[in-house]
Amino acid sequence: xxxxxxxxxxxxxxxITGNEGLFHTQQMVEYGTxxxxxxxxxxxxxxxxxxxxxxxxxxRLVVEAKGANCSVIFVPARFAPDAIFESADAGxxxxxxxxxxxxxxxxxxxxxxxxQKNIRLVGPNCPGLLTPxxxxxxxxxxxxxxxGNVGVVSRSGTLTYEVLYALKEVGMGVSTCVGIGxxxxxxxxxxxxxxMFEADPYTEKIVLIGEIGGTDEEKAAEFIxxxxxxxxxxxxxxxxxxxxxxxxxxGAIIEGGSGLAADKVKALQAVGVRVARHPEEIPxxxxxxxxx
Amino acid sequence: MKLHEYQSKQIxxxxxxxxxxxxxxxxxxxxxxxxxxxxxxxxxxxxVLVGGRGKAGGIRLAKNPQEAAEVARQILAMDIKGLPVRxxxxxxxxxxxxxxxxxxxxxxxxxxxVMMCSAxxxxxxxxxxxxxxxxxxxxxxDPLLGLRDYQAYDIAAGIDLPRELWRSFLTIAxxxxxxxSANDATLxxxxxxxxxxxxxLAVDGKMVIDDNALFRHPxxxxxxxxxxxxxxxxxxxxxxxxxxxxxxxxxxMVNGAGLxxxxxxxxxxxxxxxxxxxxxxxxxxxxxxAAAFRIILADPNVKAVLINIFGxxxxxxxxxxxxxxxxxxxxxxxxxxxxxxxxxxxxxxxLLAEANMITAETLADAAKKAVSVAQAVVKEG
Numbered sequence: 001x002x003x004x005x006x007x008x009x010x011x012x013x014x015x016i017t018g019n020e021g022l023f024h025t026q027q028m029v030e031y032g033t034x035x036x037x038x039x040x041x042x043x044x045x046x047x048x049x050x051x052x053x054x055x056x057x058x059x060r061l062v063v064e065a066k067g068a069n070c071s072v073i074f075v076p077a078r079f080a081p082d083a084i085f086e087s088a089d090a091g092x093x094x095x096x097x098x099x100x101x102x103x104x105x106x107x108x109x110x111x112x113x114x115x116q117k118n119i120r121l122v123g124p125n126c127p128g129l130l131t132p133x134x135x136x137x138x139x140x141x142x143x144x145x146x147x148g149n150v151g152v153v154s155r156s157g158t159l160t161y162e163v164l165y166a167l168k169e170v171g172m173g174v175s176t177c178v179g180i181g182x183x184x185x186x187x188x189x190x191x192x193x194x195x196m197f198e199a200d201p202y203t204e205k206i207v208l209i210g211e212i213g214g215t216d217e218e219k220a221a222e223f224i225x226x227x228x229x230x231x232x233x234x235x236x237x238x239x240x241x242x243x244x245x246x247x248x249x250x251g252a253i254i255e256g257g258s259g260l261a262a263d264k265v266k267a268l269q270a271v272g273v274r275v276a277r278h279p280e281e282i283p284x285x286x287x288x289x290x291x292x
Numbered sequence: 293m294k295l296h297e298y299q300s301k302q303i304x305x306x307x308x309x310x311x312x313x314x315x316x317x318x319x320x321x322x323x324x325x326x327x328x329x330x331x332x333x334x335x336x337x338x339x340v341l342v343g344g345r346g347k348a349g350g351i352r353l354a355k356n357p358q359e360a361a362e363v364a365r366q367i368l369a370m371d372i373k374g375l376p377v378r379x380x381x382x383x384x385x386x387x388x389x390x391x392x393x394x395x396x397x398x399x400x401x402x403x404x405x406v407m408m409c410s411a412x413x414x415x416x417x418x419x420x421x422x423x424x425x426x427x428x429x430x431x432x433x434d435p436l437l438g439l440r441d442y443q444a445y446d447i448a449a450g451i452d453l454p455r456e457l458w459r460s461f462l463t464i465a466x467x468x469x470x471x472x473s474a475n476d477a478t479l480x481x482x483x484x485x486x487x488x489x490x491x492x493l494a495v496d497g498k499m500v501i502d503d504n505a506l507f508r509h510p511x512x513x514x515x516x517x518x519x520x521x522x523x524x525x526x527x528x529x530x531x532x533x534x535x536x537x538x539x540x541x542x543x544x545m546v547n548g549a550g551l552x553x554x555x556x557x558x559x560x561x562x563x564x565x566x567x568x569x570x571x572x573x574x575x576x577x578x579x580x581x582a583a584a585f586r587i588i589l590a591d592p593n594v595k596a597v598l599i600n601i602f603g604x605x606x607x608x609x610x611x612x613x614x615x616x617x618x619x620x621x622x623x624x625x626x627x628x629x630x631x632x633x634x635x636x637x638x639x640x641x642x643l644l645a646e647a648n649m650i651t652a653e654t655l656a657d658a659a660k661k662a663v664s665v666a667q668a669v670v671k672e673g
Contacts, residue, residue: 027635077504077507103502104478105435106505108403109436112403144633154550155550156548156550158547158551159548159550161602162554162602169654185398209550211549211553215400215401238550240557242538278557278558278656280654
């Protein structure tokens with residue numbers, strides 16, 4: 001068991017012929033992900049990876065021909081919103097957008113459109129999903145995690161790999177790792193993942209990796225206090241970061257909370273979450289949760 | 293990217309928002325000439341990208357062109373919070389009867405733009421937000437529909453705006469929405485929007501543009517004021533690097549913002565001080581890594597460099613080649629501690645093993661080694 005993706009997920013890669021798209025398609029195929037096709041408008045009918053993966057002109061065609069039910073996006077930022085709309089209109093229920101640098105107003109239009117259609121987006125600016133032993137959808141290196149019962153959700157990219165690697169080093173496995181991305185407007189948040197992990201019988205413990213800015217960690221803390229029975233261990237990056245550049249009066253008004261690491265740590269600790277001082281402390285904190 | 297007041301107001305004006313008559317000047321003579329054209333009382337406003345210009349003496353009134361020239365001369369000689377005043381805005385002074393706040397920004401939590409308005413506008417709006425938030429009206433705007441007329445009327449009614457000004461307010465609210473949405477702003481605000489001689493006037497304005505959207509606004513990208521950035525930060529942006537200079541002795545080169553912050557945190561946890569935040573980003577090629585190296589090593593405080601790369605999109609062999617090319621070019625004279633893990637890490641490590649670099653397995657180990665070699669360098673020096 002896992003959340004969001006497993007070995008039956010049928011994945012289409014948008015932007016499969018670009019450098020990054022092709023490199024990571026190969027990595028995903030080697031991992032065993034069921035990549036059913038890729039898209040690049042104008043290159044339909046070609047094949048990549050020595051004839052292993054067919055290229056189509058549109059996502060709709062991959063859905064019709066191959067029954068794709070998940071897309072992963074590697075196109076440049078200026079084309080990413082269109083790629084998301086395309087998948088949504090083709091009926092893809094789970095869209096994973098790796099691309100970073102998507103304009104925030106584009107993302108607000110995307111998110112409001114997807115909400116009306118009840119489609120789940122993960123990202124943008126994220127490393128994607130990994131269900132060890134079954135599927136990786138995105139760029140998380142497959143060899144740094146093993147199958148297990150820890151659910152991992154993170155706003156960060158490479159910091160997530162640190163944590164997966166630290167878990168693997170002590171033989172702890174992962175049910176699913178979700179990189180939700182660090183952009184101000186994204187598709188899936190901590191609370192979405194926490195409630196999926198809570199409902200997943202295979203996940204026994206949860207690791208939540210946050211960072212400074214916004215108030216998502218504080219909201220997650222509130223949700224954990226009210227709804228979660230499974231133990232949560234956390235790490236918050238940016239404890240020593242200098243105060244960021246303020247965004248004028250309106251930014252200060254709307255953010256409400258300060259976005260400081262200390263406030264997030266305090267909110268999480270208040271609901272019983274153990275917060276690590278650095279990522280490599282996470283495995284021992286997870287072990288302690290068994291004893292209590 | 294922040295825009296100056298005069299740039300923001302020019303944009304507002306394009307969308308039908310009334311602004312005071314005036315122009316920007318770089319010299320006292322220009323200021324005098326503008327004052328002569330305007331006639332009457334004028335206000336001279338320093339154009340620097342920091343708050344608190346007024347309290348610092350950077351906004352002053354003048355009664356006539358001679359006085360305008362003198363005031364402009366004084367303000368143009370000022371530094372405000374470390375920033376040189378290179379230009380002043382010379383505006384006709386308004387007879388302010390009332391100050392209103394009107395702004396639009398992105399509400400992360402609601403995932404929508406939000407228009408905010410308060411009858412208690414002016415310099416203390418943040419204080420108002422903190423102590424009496426009920427005095428600020430917030431209206432969320434559907435990004436697919438845009439601002440609707442009824443929403444603007446709701447706001448006008450909510451701040452008890454005199455009814456004879458509602459039509460003008462509607463034009464201004466729509467203008468601000470268009471300025472915000474058409475220019476990919478993350479903030480567009482008028483503070484204060486004043487009532488002067490019975491009409492509404494945008495006396496001060498501010499816009500912040502989404503850096504990620506500048507590709508479709510080349511004319512805005514050209515407006516960037518480089519004074520607010522350290523030269524090293526400007527150099528970093530040229531190569532697509534995210535860099536912030538700090539005061540410590542351990543230079544950091546990391547891929548990913550979260551991991552870069554974590555690396556800073558752990559250096560501090562083990563008794564060191566980071567010299568910078570540097571995220572080399574995804575897909576970093578050799579030239580990008582070399583540029584990162586030059587920027588870090590240009591700081592004389594740097595006594596050691598910690599390179600922490602976890603390969604995902606960035607392949608470790610590519611990073612290793614970048615490091616080696618940069619070593620050849622820069623010939624660094626400080627110890628280097630390197631940690632590479634992830635995609636193609638073995639190939640990366642093999643390449644670096646030949647280059648006499650200190651390697652580390654774990655993040656904690658890497659941080660401890662960097663702290664200890666930096667301290668050793670300081671003692672020797």
